[in-house]
Amino acid sequence: MNASRPVTVACCQIAPRVGDLAHNRHLGERAIREAALRGAQVVVLPELAQSGYVFHDLAEALALSETLEGPTLQLWQALARELDIVIVGGFCEWLEGDRVANSAALVDAGGVRTVYRKAHLWDAENTIFTAGTEAPPVVETAFGRIAVMICYDLEFPEWVRLPALAGAELLCAPVNWPWGPRPVQERPAEVVRVQANASVNRLFIAACDRHGNERGVDWVQGSVIVDMDGYPLAGPEEGGGEQIVLASLNLAEARNKRISRHNHLHQDRRPALYGEEGLLG
Amino acid sequence: MNASRPVTVACCQIAPRVGDLAHNRHLGERAIREAALRGAQVVVLPELAQSGYVFHDLAEALALSETLEGPTLQLWQALARELDIVIVGGFCEWLEGDRVANSAALVDAGGVRTVYRKAHLWDAENTIFTAGTEAPPVVETAFGRIAVMICYDLEFPEWVRLPALAGAELLCAPVNWPWGPRPVQERPAEVVRVQANASVNRLFIAACDRHGNERGVDWVQGSVIVDMDGYPLAGPEEGGGEQIVLASLNLAEARNKRISRHNHLHQDRRPALYGEEGLLG
Numbered sequence: 001m002n003a004s005r006p007v008t009v010a011c012c013q014i015a016p017r018v019g020d021l022a023h024n025r026h027l028g029e030r031a032i033r034e035a036a037l038r039g040a041q042v043v044v045l046p047e048l049a050q051s052g053y054v055f056h057d058l059a060e061a062l063a064l065s066e067t068l069e070g071p072t073l074q075l076w077q078a079l080a081r082e083l084d085i086v087i088v089g090g091f092c093e094w095l096e097g098d099r100v101a102n103s104a105a106l107v108d109a110g111g112v113r114t115v116y117r118k119a120h121l122w123d124a125e126n127t128i129f130t131a132g133t134e135a136p137p138v139v140e141t142a143f144g145r146i147a148v149m150i151c152y153d154l155e156f157p158e159w160v161r162l163p164a165l166a167g168a169e170l171l172c173a174p175v176n177w178p179w180g181p182r183p184v185q186e187r188p189a190e191v192v193r194v195q196a197n198a199s200v201n202r203l204f205i206a207a208c209d210r211h212g213n214e215r216g217v218d219w220v221q222g223s224v225i226v227d228m229d230g231y232p233l234a235g236p237e238e239g240g241g242e243q244i245v246l247a248s249l250n251l252a253e254a255r256n257k258r259i260s261r262h263n264h265l266h267q268d269r270r271p272a273l274y275g276e277e278g279l280l281g
Numbered sequence: 282m283n284a285s286r287p288v289t290v291a292c293c294q295i296a297p298r299v300g301d302l303a304h305n306r307h308l309g310e311r312a313i314r315e316a317a318l319r320g321a322q323v324v325v326l327p328e329l330a331q332s333g334y335v336f337h338d339l340a341e342a343l344a345l346s347e348t349l350e351g352p353t354l355q356l357w358q359a360l361a362r363e364l365d366i367v368i369v370g371g372f373c374e375w376l377e378g379d380r381v382a383n384s385a386a387l388v389d390a391g392g393v394r395t396v397y398r399k400a401h402l403w404d405a406e407n408t409i410f411t412a413g414t415e416a417p418p419v420v421e422t423a424f425g426r427i428a429v430m431i432c433y434d435l436e437f438p439e440w441v442r443l444p445a446l447a448g449a450e451l452l453c454a455p456v457n458w459p460w461g462p463r464p465v466q467e468r469p470a471e472v473v474r475v476q477a478n479a480s481v482n483r484l485f486i487a488a489c490d491r492h493g494n495e496r497g498v499d500w501v502q503g504s505v506i507v508d509m510d511g512y513p514l515a516g517p518e519e520g521g522g523e524q525i526v527l528a529s530l531n532l533a534e535a536r537n538k539r540i541s542r543h544n545h546l547h548q549d550r551r552p553a554l555y556g557e558e559g560l561l562g
Contacts, residue, residue: 120549123541135554155481155546157438158555182512189480189511196477199470200436230470231463260404265436268401273416274439277556 004252007143009170009204010040011223011235011245015212018052019064025050025075028089032076035244036083041143045089046210047118047151047174048102054215058100058128065094068112073105080107086141088148090174093117099130104148104174106139113139118150119159136163136171144169144251147203151175154193154207157200164201165266169254171197173207177220188220191236199230202265203254211241228254285533288424290451290485291321292504292516292526296493299333300345306331306356309370313357316525317364322424326370327491328399328432328455329383335496339381339409346375349393354386361388367422369429371455374398380411385429385455387420394420399431400440417444417452425450425532428484432456435474435488438481445482446547450535452478454488458501469501472517480511483546484535492522509535 012031016024028049035043047053050072051064066072076087086108093103093115102118102125117132118125136149136159147163147170154160154173163171177190191207198205209223224235225247233247257265293312297305309330316324328334331353332345347353357368367389374384374396383399383406398413399406417430417440428444428451435441435454444452458471472488479486490504505516506528514528538546 119551119554121543123543126543133554152544152549156550157477157481158442158550158557161439162555182510186512189476192473192511193477193480195470196438196474199474200438229463230473231467262402262404262407263433268433269437269439270400273400273414274437274443275558276439277558 004250006248006250007041008039008246008248009042009044009206009225010035010038011044011206011208011225013209013211013221013223013240013243013245014046014049015210015242016046016049016052018054018214019060021051021064021072024052025072029075029079031244032079032087035246036085038244038246040085040246042086042088042146042170042172044172044206044208045087045174046208047090047104047176048092049089049174050091052214053176054217055128061092061100061128062094062098065092065100067094068115073107073112076105076107077111081109084109086143086146088146088172088174090150095130100128101132102129102150104150106146106148108141113141114148116148116150118153120152120156122152138163138166138168147171149173151177154197157197160197160201164203168203169251170204170206170249173205175207175209177209177222179218179220188222188236190220191222191224194224195226195230195232198226198228200265202228202257202259204228204249204251285531287529287531288322289320289527289529290323290325290487290506291316291319292325292487292489292506294490294492294502294504294521294524294526295327295330296491296523297327297330297333299335299495300341302332302345302353305333306353310356310360312525313360313364313368316527317366319525319527321366321527323367323369323427323451323453325453325487325489326368326455327489328371328385328457329373330370330455331372333495334457335498336409342373342381342409343375343379346373346381348375349396354388354393357386357388358392362390365390367424367427369427369453369455371431376411381409382413383410383431385431387427387429389422394422395429397429397431399434401433401437403433419444419447419449428452430454432458435478438478441478441482445484449484450532451485451487451530454486456488456490458490458503460499460501469503469517471501472503472505475505476507476511476513479507479509481546483509483538483540485509485530485532
């Protein structure tokens with residue numbers, strides 16, 4: 001690994017169809033290949049890109065769930081191997097006891113490196129998914145140290161802190177941001193939170209949103225890649241629809257948390273004052 | 282207290298002069314009176330509005346420091362009583378043992394209600410100030426529950442969480458944001474972080490910046506008042522110089538952390554997974 005070589009990261013803002021697994025696999029493959037053609041070494045897909053998002057109930061989600069041996073994870077592994085890239089994508093994961101998790105896998109040429117299960121569930125997800133209980137993983141890849149979390153998780157800065165303190169240089173976040181009204185000319189609050197999370201940790205964040213109305217729900221379509229200062233390098237494009245958002249990142253820069261002669265963003269934390277047990281380093 | 286009555290909040294973006302205490306008192310008084318005339322019930326002044334910011338060393342800061350019995354705090358108390366308002370302003374506080382703190386007082390008609398000492402020190406402040414060790418206070422005022430913190434503190438979302446969990450409806454933050462380069466057309470990251478802090482807690486934030494070159498340092502001049510969704514209600518005005526940024530806030534709204542049928546921003550936190558000791562409620 002040459003840590004100082006820039007890495008090209010892509011968010012593939014696609015439109016999965018709820019329940020149409022074959023279509024979603026095809027859509028994902030096309031986007032991944034297109035991103036790789038354009039130079040991407042790390043490709044992020046949306047949350048639940050494998051299944052779609054707006055389930056009627058647990059029974060429907062269960063019927064659409066897959067394990068790591070399922071066709072979607074097998075496809076992503078084959079593509080990661082063939083194209084020598086990292087893929088981070090969301091899928092509906094079957095769990096023992098006929099439960100499901102809102103999960104994201106990170107796969108590379110070596111196979112499935114980690115599966116993260118969303119720990120903060122949004123709205124009706126609470127009636128369908130079993131929440132994860134493990135902190136966002138940080139995976140040492142050929143391109144840098146990559147962490148994974150999902151959508152609403154990003155509204156908890158404590159959660160972003162954990163992989164940042166554990167050395168993540170890039171956080172890849174599959175999201176499905178439901179559209180909502182906001183003041184004209186304001187950037188969506190979802191994107192603003194991504195920017196702030198990046199800047200208070202000095203890490204890069206790639207958040208991959210989706211598009212395509214699904215059972216009455218529209219989406220922010222706010223896929224964005226932000227730098228360590230919290231400024232967007234690519235995206236968000238208002239109403240951009242289907243698109244690949246690409247940026248070249250020097251991930252090694254994210255190892256330096258020094259922001260002035262006397263300041264280091266992580267060492268300046270005062271865990272004892274925050275009520276932390278000192279587990280966080 | 283009629284909790285559902287809107288409260289008018291003002292940030293007075295003034296230009297203190299380092300070392301000119303009489304000038305700074307005069308400047309503060311003029312701004313406070315002007316803000317009150319325009320209807321403000323809560324008036325925020327910048328960080329170290331009493332003394333100026335760019336000290337050469339501890340000796341200079343000590344010479345400019347005041348106690349609660351000093352002329353600045355006496356003036357703010359007299360004004361709060363006369364105008365029946367809340368004032369939150371930054372001052373260089375003398376501490377026993379000839380030390381100084383970068384402090385902010387909240388005063389109302391009843392006198393000094395709290396003094397907060399900045400816990401996260403920026404750059405050369407580390408060579409001058411003694412860092413605070415107390416969490417941001419939350420004061421029940423006639424206009425609502427108001428918390429106080431200062432500038433760099435805002436880069437630690439854990440710190441904002443504490444008063445938010447303790448019931449703060451409005452966070453008043455005296456700041457001195459040193460100017461730095463950023464991409465054209467991007468809002469300053471300092472403001473973006475304020476927006477995110479507000480939205481992940483659903484509380485209002487009024488951050489009062491300064492202007493006026495001081496010993497070579499320029500300022501963002503980014504005074505801003507943001508709503509619970511994280512969108513600015515007033516400010517920031519690029520290069521706005523001397524100004525009063527005013528907004529009318531329904532602080533009682535900040536008591537409701539419910540953001541969907543199944544979500545409550547604070548109850549959705551998972552403290553055990555964050556390594557918290559459960560001290561935070």
